Amino acid sequence: MSGRMFQNVVLQLKENTNRTIGVIDGEGMVVACSELPMIGQHWAEYVPQINAASGTLLATDGKVFKAMGGWGNQFDYATFTFGDNEVSRAVCAMATVTLNAAKAYYEEKHDRGAFVKDVISDNIMLGDIYVRARELRVNTDVSRGVFVVRSLRKVDSVPIDIIQSLYQDRQNDFVLSVGEGDAVLIHQMPDNATIKDLNKIALSLEEALQIGGESTVVVGVGTIATHLRDLARSYKEAQIAIEVGKVFDTEKYVINYENLGIGRLIYQLPTTLCEMFLQEVFKKNPIDALEKETLFTIHRFFENNLNVSETARKLFVHRNTLVYRLEKIKKLTGLDLREFDDAITFKVALMVKKYLTSRGIDS
Numbered sequence: 262m263s264g265r266m267f268q269n270v271v272l273q274l275k276e277n278t279n280r281t282i283g284v285i286d287g288e289g290m291v292v293a294c295s296e297l298p299m300i301g302q303h304w305a306e307y308v309p310q311i312n313a314a315s316g317t318l319l320a321t322d323g324k325v326f327k328a329m330g331g332w333g334n335q336f337d338y339a340t341f342t343f344g345d346n347e348v349s350r351a352v353c354a355m356a357t358v359t360l361n362a363a364k365a366y367y368e369e370k371h372d373r374g375a376f377v378k379d380v381i382s383d384n385i386m387l388g389d390i391y392v393r394a395r396e397l398r399v400n401t402d403v404s405r406g407v408f409v410v411r412s413l414r415k416v417d418s419v420p421i422d423i424i425q426s427l428y429q430d431r432q433n434d435f436v437l438s439v440g441e442g443d444a445v446l447i448h449q450m451p452d453n454a455t456i457k458d459l460n461k462i463a464l465s466l467e468e469a470l471q472i473g474g475e476s477t478v479v480v481g482v483g484t485i486a487t488h489l490r491d492l493a494r495s496y497k498e499a500q501i502a503i504e505v506g507k508v509f510d511t512e513k514y515v516i517n518y519e520n521l522g523i524g525r526l527i528y529q530l531p532t533t534l535c536e537m538f539l540q541e542v543f544k545k546n547p548i549d550a551l552e553k554e555t556l557f558t559i560h561r562f563f564e565n566n567l568n569v570s571e572t573a574r575k576l577f578v579h580r581n582t583l584v585y586r587l588e589k590i591k592k593l594t595g596l597d598l599r600e601f602d603d604a605i606t607f608k609v610a611l612m613v614k615k616y617l618t619s620r621g622i623d624s
Contacts, residue, residue, distance in 0.1 A: 312336060325342050410445070
């Protein structure tokens with residue numbers, strides 16, 4: 262935020278009152294004042310009191326303070342006037358309204374968050390990224406994690422204020438509202454951060470937004486962006502993670518792009534190619550010819566790493582019964598699931614079928 266912007270407003274206010282008016286930042290530094298010699302003074306002793314006032318007027322030491330609108334529990338800027346009477350209180354309250362409006366207008370044009378939103382949305386040219394980053398003092402060469410938070414119910418929006426309360430470092434972290442109700446957290450990571458560190462943050466987001474112990478959001482995680490220009494790529498990856506997860510990992514609420522596996526490949530294939538693949542694999546009978554009980558058996562067989570004995574135990578059936586079912590599947594499809602190559606083909610085919618179904622295509 263520019264102190265010059267505040268100073269211009271304060272000087273205009275000075276023309277209409279005999280009270281001294283000014284602005285201090287979150288560290289107690291006077292950044293604007295109608296009495297120019299006061300600019301630069303440090304009033305750190307008032308910071309805890311202003312925070313404790315929670316946005317209400319605070320009268321102390323012959324001054325009146327009121328925090329401006331911001332996020333988190335700590336104020337970013339506060340208006341002050343000299344005097345401790347009703348006139349000073351009224352002037353401080355009205356000055357805060359005026360300065361808040363000017364602050365909102367300035368942020369709309371110059372806010373770091375708006376800049377980062379342009380970066381992740383690819384709405385800014387590469388050369389301009391460096392220029393704007395330097396103007397707004399946004400570090401370009403640090404590692405950042407990108408997390409897309411999406412409500413499980415389309416009618417609900419993500420409570421962005423909760424995420425902001427968790428990540429209050431406005432210098433290094435950005436919490437943005439993007440698209441149709443999505444929230445995006447861009448969090449600065451240590452240089453040696455790993456996928457485990459990303460998943461830990463994503464899990465904390467999902468847990469913080471639970472209601473009554475029930476998940477309300479799904480969190481997509483992109484790969485670590487080591488440069489500001491990489492944020493757009495990581496953002497797209499986080500979005501893809503959510504979309505692929507809706508198809509192949511419906512029971513997960515934290516989905517990392519790096520863990521999508523073959524699902525990511527299938528999601529990017531043309532649907533016509535997927536239909537051709539299913540027709541080639543199931544020459545004898547279409548996959549829809551398999552009964553629900555048979556498909557359940559197949560899924561359990563895959564879950565137990567093609568182990569006949571273990572699968573039979575989990576299904577509470579005799580080993581010979583399971584062998585009989587596998588032979589029946591072989592006759593229907595021509596694929597012997599006890600053979601690794603056939604099992605892989607069948608597994609991929611099931612995923613392709615699931616993908617087509619999610620697209621409303623019956624094959």
